[in-house]
Amino acid sequence: MNAYLAQYPQVEGTEDFTPERLRAIAAKWDAVMEQIEEGNDPVPGANMSLAHHRAEQARGIADYMEREGISSCRNIGCFQLDSVNKGDVVRLRKGIVLGSLHPKDRKNNYKKVNGVTRNISVHRCEHGYTDNLHKPHKAVVAMPRVVWAGTDGYWMDAKLDDIEIISRAA
Known part of the structure; x- marks a missing residue:
C-alpha cells in the first residue's frame, strides 16, 4: 500500500x-x-x-x-492500493502490454504483448507518480510498475494493475 x-x-x-x-x-x-x-x-x-x-x-x-x-x-499515478516487493511471485496474464528493454523490441517502441500467461519473480516495484505542478493544464501520470529480468537479462516491466500476486517473498 x-x-x-x-x-x-x-x-x-x-x-x-x-x-x-x-x-x-x-x-x-x-x-x-x-x-x-x-x-x-x-x-x-x-x-x-x-x-x-x-x-x-x-x-x-x-x-x-x-x-x-x-x-x-x-x-x-501516486495513488496505489497494492504493493509488491522484491522476490514476490506474480502472474502476468496473456495479452497484457509489457515494457521491454530488449533491442529486438526497439521497433515496437520497447513494448510487446505478453504471448502466454506466466509467473515471474519481481525484482522491484516502481511506484507511480504524478507531475501536474509543471503542467497544471495536463497532468503527467506514470503508472506503478513491477520490474523483472527478462530474456537475455534485459529488464521488462508491467503495470501493477495488470498482475496477480501469487506468493509473497519470505
Whole structure:
C-alpha cells in the first residue's frame, strides 16, 4: 500500500480509484487545509503543503482518467492500493502490454504483448507518480510498475494493475 494511503486512510480510503472518488479525495484534502488554517490539526502529520499537493494530484489524476477513458483503477499515478516487493511471485496474464528493454523490441517502441500467461519473480516495484505542478493544464501520470529480468537479462516491466500476486517473498 502507498505510504500516503497507509498514513492517511481517513482521507484517502482503500477503495478503487475513480474520477469521482479522486475528486472527493481532493475535496477532503481541501477541507484539511481549511482546518489547518483555522489552527486545528485534523490529520496528524499533515501540513498545508502536503494537503495542497495531494489535492492537486487527485484532481490531476481524475482529469487524466476522464481524458483516457479509465473508469476505475486500483493503482494509478501516486495513488496505489497494492504493493509488491522484491522476490514476490506474480502472474502476468496473456495479452497484457509489457515494457521491454530488449533491442529486438526497439521497433515496437520497447513494448510487446505478453504471448502466454506466466509467473515471474519481481525484482522491484516502481511506484507511480504524478507531475501536474509543471503542467497544471495536463497532468503527467506514470503508472506503478513491477520490474523483472527478462530474456537475455534485459529488464521488462508491467503495470501493477495488470498482475496477480501469487506468493509473497519470505
